[in-house]
Amino acid sequence: xxxxxxxxxxxxxxxxxxxxxxxxxxxxxxxxxxxxxxxxxxxxxxxxxxxxxxxxxxxxxxxxxxxxxxxxxxxxxxxxxxxxxxxxxxxxxxxxxxxxxxxxxxxxxxxxxxxxxxxxxxxxxxxxxxxxxxxxxxxxxxxxxxxxxxxxxxxxxxxxxxxxxxxxxxxxxxxxxxxxxxxxxxxxxxxxxxxxxxxxxxxxxxxxxxxxxxxxxxxxxxxxxxxxxxxxxxxxxxxxxxxxxxxxxxxxxxxxxxxxxxxxxxxxxxxxxxxxxxxxxxxxxxxxxxxxxxxxxxxxxxxxxxxxxxxxxxxxxxxxxxxxxxxxx
Amino acid sequence: xxxxxxxxxxxxxxxxxxxxxxxxxxxxxxxxxxxxxxxxxxxxxxxxxxxxxxxxxxxxxxxxxxxxxxxxxxxxxxxxxxxxxxxxxxxxxxxxxxxxxxxxxxxxxxxxxxxxxxxxxxxxxxxxxxxxxxxxxxxxxxxxxxxxxxxxxxxxxxxxxxxxxxxxxxxxxxxxxxxxxxxxxxxxxxxxxxxxxxxxxxxxxxxxxxxxxxxxxxxxxxxxxxxxxxxxxxxxxxxxxxxxxxxxxxxxxxxxxxxxxxxxxxxxxxxxxxxxxxxxxxxxxxxxxxxxxxxxxxxxxxxxxxxxxxxxxxxxxxxxxxxxxxxxx
Numbered sequence: 001x002x003x004x005x006x007x008x009x010x011x012x013x014x015x016x017x018x019x020x021x022x023x024x025x026x027x028x029x030x031x032x033x034x035x036x037x038x039x040x041x042x043x044x045x046x047x048x049x050x051x052x053x054x055x056x057x058x059x060x061x062x063x064x065x066x067x068x069x070x071x072x073x074x075x076x077x078x079x080x081x082x083x084x085x086x087x088x089x090x091x092x093x094x095x096x097x098x099x100x101x102x103x104x105x106x107x108x109x110x111x112x113x114x115x116x117x118x119x120x121x122x123x124x125x126x127x128x129x130x131x132x133x134x135x136x137x138x139x140x141x142x143x144x145x146x147x148x149x150x151x152x153x154x155x156x157x158x159x160x161x162x163x164x165x166x167x168x169x170x171x172x173x174x175x176x177x178x179x180x181x182x183x184x185x186x187x188x189x190x191x192x193x194x195x196x197x198x199x200x201x202x203x204x205x206x207x208x209x210x211x212x213x214x215x216x217x218x219x220x221x222x223x224x225x226x227x228x229x230x231x232x233x234x235x236x237x238x239x240x241x242x243x244x245x246x247x248x249x250x251x252x253x254x255x256x257x258x259x260x261x262x263x264x265x266x267x268x269x270x271x272x273x274x275x276x277x278x279x280x281x282x283x284x285x286x287x288x289x290x291x292x293x294x295x296x297x298x299x300x301x302x303x304x305x306x307x308x309x310x311x312x313x314x315x316x317x318x319x320x321x322x323x324x325x326x327x328x329x
Numbered sequence: 330x331x332x333x334x335x336x337x338x339x340x341x342x343x344x345x346x347x348x349x350x351x352x353x354x355x356x357x358x359x360x361x362x363x364x365x366x367x368x369x370x371x372x373x374x375x376x377x378x379x380x381x382x383x384x385x386x387x388x389x390x391x392x393x394x395x396x397x398x399x400x401x402x403x404x405x406x407x408x409x410x411x412x413x414x415x416x417x418x419x420x421x422x423x424x425x426x427x428x429x430x431x432x433x434x435x436x437x438x439x440x441x442x443x444x445x446x447x448x449x450x451x452x453x454x455x456x457x458x459x460x461x462x463x464x465x466x467x468x469x470x471x472x473x474x475x476x477x478x479x480x481x482x483x484x485x486x487x488x489x490x491x492x493x494x495x496x497x498x499x500x501x502x503x504x505x506x507x508x509x510x511x512x513x514x515x516x517x518x519x520x521x522x523x524x525x526x527x528x529x530x531x532x533x534x535x536x537x538x539x540x541x542x543x544x545x546x547x548x549x550x551x552x553x554x555x556x557x558x559x560x561x562x563x564x565x566x567x568x569x570x571x572x573x574x575x576x577x578x579x580x581x582x583x584x585x586x587x588x589x590x591x592x593x594x595x596x597x598x599x600x601x602x603x604x605x606x607x608x609x610x611x612x613x614x615x616x617x618x619x620x621x622x623x624x625x626x627x628x629x630x631x632x633x634x635x636x637x638x639x640x641x642x643x644x645x646x647x648x649x650x651x652x653x654x655x656x657x658x
Contacts, residue, residue, distance in 0.1 A: 155589070
């Protein structure tokens, strides 16, 4: 049996959330560190290390009391090399050797995953995933992120880029362009940005009244919240757009279910705040496209942990890796 | 280090292929047993057990020389309970307790998987998968089967039904019905049956000359081979159908790549005998739909082992399970 506490870090563009946690996932202490992006983000990691050292002193702990450190990061994370590249919201355009810095500072096990993966593990363990072993999370924000947990472990794939759920092509004939250069990606039609893309695309040929036309004329900008609010109050065009959006999301969810057979598909991120209104539509469309035996065993659920998902996930990643190493030794 | 040989069984509707293999996957002895489906298939398993006992005697081996037995079966396989149900080509409509029968007869470890999974493991290990750890196989026969290997292990999902690749909806607006009750499944448009479905669907509105019309009129039936042969000899309509078929298959392959990030997607089954003509088309379409970083690291390849894939896969499943148990003990 392993002993020791876990230090969990969820690194974001504005601040990093940190927590001292026990092995059951209880948060013993929670604090945050402002993300100082100056000087190409070169003080971000030293600041985190400094803050953790202070906290250990405050709590009268040494590194011997700590089982390991887990970190969720934006950007393109190499979990094996423990490096990050292309995290532009941290001003990290070049490769950052995060693992080396933490291991030199503390001499204890350190693990890193991208933020979508970390959030998926958090929800799987302590949130809407119900601690089931096979859970997929789809994070609907400005883009669409994904994290896949298979048999209790994160799925990484051959080069660590598994779970590019936002770039599943849900409409091969779409003219709507994605930031990745393709067309008809889930992210291009079913993120906060994507639903606006859809609305603007269809507004061009819509001759009837809709509150979305008025908003666009008066404010020169349309948000996903405008569209969901209009749909909820019965605006026919907004309803049409939300149905399109939900059908695309349902189609992608069905691909995940038919392929991976998870017990739960968790919808998270800002757009998921549309709640049951959104969930019930995605559920209906996804079930239409699922294989019968899979349809009956797949639940579409809304995320529960909000911004804390990353902390829980960072903790669980340490526990998973440590128990694997224990079983090998 | 484990010792002992492996008995591999690939059970089919006409015969079962059996092999005595070493741990490197060399076939030491290969034989077959006719599948006697009389009496609701109740003599199939006793016949296999009897044949194995005879073979052990012939080779002067006892069960102590055997590490384990692996079996691939048609139908709906529960790999945890080691049971099979709904294997209609064996006349097994009710649940068969295969694991119990083998374990009682031999008292050594026994493992069972469905035939698509077993073939996928075989190709991953000794065939077109190059022994890479993350490989997906898509078997294009009368239907479309699938098997997913993640980090060297079969992916089962929460209820053991992962890999229903044939029932990924590749055309949500299709009118072509699938045997599963849905419409626009990969299997309904991109199996041996599916490509005929496509041809007949589009023939209805095709006014020009095509050799497929002549074949259909003279023989009253059209096969996937007719369509591929016509396309290869430049028949414009057949080319159009093969392009449609390949685009659907490419789309499904892109979903698998974007989700799972395998190094290789192996195309197997009878239809894959179209070879490079098919592979190059599926490759082109799938790359169009893959996320850029995934596009560069995913190879679409044709299966290499033919009917032997099952034997190799059955052997590897025993090795995988035994090495897991060894690492736990």
